[in-house]
Amino acid sequence: MKREVSDKTILDEFVEDFVKVVERHCNYIVVSGFVAIAHGRSRGTEDIDMILEKLSLKDFDKLHVDLLKNGFECMQSGDSKVIYDYLINVTSVRYVREGEFLPEMEIKFAKDEIDYYQLATKVKLPLSGLDIWFSSIEMNIAFKEEYLKSDKDLEDARHLRIIYKDKFSEEEVNKIKKDIRRVRMNGKR
Amino acid sequence: MVRDKSHMEQVERWANFIRENPDKWKKQHKKFIDAQIIMSRRFYDKLSKTKKGRKKIILLRDK
Numbered sequence: 001m002k003r004e005v006s007d008k009t010i011l012d013e014f015v016e017d018f019v020k021v022v023e024r025h026c027n028y029i030v031v032s033g034f035v036a037i038a039h040g041r042s043r044g045t046e047d048i049d050m051i052l053e054k055l056s057l058k059d060f061d062k063l064h065v066d067l068l069k070n071g072f073e074c075m076q077s078g079d080s081k082v083i084y085d086y087l088i089n090v091t092s093v094r095y096v097r098e099g100e101f102l103p104e105m106e107i108k109f110a111k112d113e114i115d116y117y118q119l120a121t122k123v124k125l126p127l128s129g130l131d132i133w134f135s136s137i138e139m140n141i142a143f144k145e146e147y148l149k150s151d152k153d154l155e156d157a158r159h160l161r162i163i164y165k166d167k168f169s170e171e172e173v174n175k176i177k178k179d180i181r182r183v184r185m186n187g188k189r
Numbered sequence: 190m191v192r193d194k195s196h197m198e199q200v201e202r203w204a205n206f207i208r209e210n211p212d213k214w215k216k217q218h219k220k221f222i223d224a225q226i227i228m229s230r231r232f233y234d235k236l237s238k239t240k241k242g243r244k245k246i247i248l249l250r251d252k
């Protein structure tokens with residue numbers, strides 16, 4: 001179900017343009033709130049979360065230069081070495097279209113086995129009408145219900161559960177929740 | 190403010206509408222999502238033209 005041009009939101013167009021550049025350089029996934037919003041969830045967001053496989057400084061510099069060439073800029077710095085320092089220190093950085101303040105793409109490097117599992121199980125989600133890689137529906141539900149847990153996140157998870165009713169694996173959700181507790185929460189609930 | 194259960198009920202109502210009306214929801218959704226971006230942009234544009242406005246915007250984003 002591809003979206004007609006007129007159906008595309010400002011967020012959709014921003015994400016697609018950003019992804020066109022990123023996919024020339026590395027594996028990526030779009031995660032969290034935008035996954036729900038791309039499936040119709042009616043709430044606001046200023047940032048879209050993206051996880052990239054970890055890159056060397058040299059490869060990240062190529063990606064950064066390509067983003068600049070395509071009309072994006074980084075809010076933290078124009079210097080790829082400075083931006084890279086943020087990323088390898090597990091801090092996210094934000095890119096916007098040059099001269100605009102939003103929307104913004106919040107990117108970070110994959111940091112642990114959960115993130116690499118998300119990248120390995122990435123999916124295209126035709127219901128969204130967007131030709132981009134997302135983390136799986138099971139991953140998004142598990143993260144929102146087990147780890148993030150704010151009202152907004154629990155509502156996102158409920159929304160995805162209804163949209164994908166009978167189309168996702170509860171067993172996989174539970175497996176991911178168990179992994180999240182082990183890797184990110186020291187085994188606690 | 191703690192959200193009451195009517196909030197989740199509305200989330201469920203809208204998600205079911207999307208499932209049942211695959212050709213109708215997008216137009217409504219686009220208006221809603223775009224309006225928020227347009228309003229925020231308008232505000233940030235104004236803020237950026239004030240003294241230390243750009244710095245404040247970066248602080249807001251790093252919250």
